[in-house]
Amino acid sequence: MASINYSAKTVETLGEILNRKTSAAQLLKETQSGLNHIFENDHAAPEELIFELFKVPNKDEACIGKLLSMLKSYGLREDDPRLRPMMDMIKVIELEQEALTNEMKDPRHWNMSxxxxxxxxxxxxxxxxxxxRNNLIVPSWQEFTDAI
Incomplete structure (x- = not known):
């Protein structure tokens, strides 16, 4: 499968979004802005873009745990029924990995192909x-929970 090449500016912007030390509300706002820009200006499949966001540098792998953490910051829990297809597939891959390695590992710490x-x-x-894209019913989840 061909690799997608992103401009240095796109990679830099994604790095800044993922490594900021600002408040969660500000992080969510900036993440939304950055992702909207990428989704609007890139013609790659959404799965590819999301893979690239969570890709491990210099490897063709992505960290599923970072995605789960990001979703949690938006107020989505792992037991959310809307995430069930993803969580079920993680379980399938987890069982396959355990069978191959005879070792149990928390999938949140995996790098997946x-x-x-x-x-x-x-x-x-x-x-x-x-x-x-921060396009949920409660878009600023952290601000919402802080206010409560």
């Missing part, structure tokens, strides 16, 4: 995309 990562997110792609 491009194919595994994309197969996990495909069933919940619409919700994941909406969350990453």
């Amino acid at each position: 491009r194919a595994q990562f994309k197969s996990c997110i495909s069933g919940s792609l619409v919700l994941i995309t909406q969350a990453l």
